Amino acid sequence: MASMPRLCGMLAGDAGEVAYELEFGRDDLGMAYLDVRADAPLSVTCQRSLEPFVLPVSVSSRLGLIRSEREESGLSPESEPLLVDEDGKLAMADVIEDELLLALPLVPVNPDSELPEEVTRPPSESEAGDERTENPFAVLRELKK
Structure with a gap:
């Protein structure tokens, strides 16, 4: 994986293989294609816990080989x-790297991670009372009088 610099820039580490x-061929319409299948354990940073974890990525796509946009x-x-x-x-290598980049989630989240307790527990009555602050629009109410 270390030989794929664009992919490594999106990962937490470049370890792994x-x-x-790859399979080349022609479809029923006579157009050349490339079937790409790739599997890689990608080390990404969980956006919930900010800890690295290994995300298994599997790619399977068919790419139609064209020489001009008119052929699309x-x-x-x-x-x-x-x-x-x-x-x-x-x-x-660039084709495989492109397909792996497209398979990366925009926001990687480790399915085994949990939110911290201070985020998930309901506020106690004393904390709820502390949160009651003066309304910032109270000044406007006074000006209206």
Whole structure:
């Protein structure tokens, strides 16, 4: 994973390996495609507890290989477009990295984490009384008189 700098920038650590499988072919419409399947244990930071945890990510997608945006309309509905250079070369590590980046959740939350007790417990009567402060709009009420 350390060889994927954009992905590592989103992670809590770069340890681990990505298991992937690539399959090239042509669909029923004659368009070239690339099937990408990848599995990786990604170390992300839980946004609830701010602790790192390992999130298992599994990706399976079909990318339709096109050389111009005009060709996109010829892709089958289950294919996502992947723009290829005129020479037809692809950087496979970049393709896999892109798919893993797209699979990352916007807000990673560890399912085993819990909110701190001070957030989940109801306030006691003494704390509730302390929270009653002067209304900031009371001054406006006085001006209205």
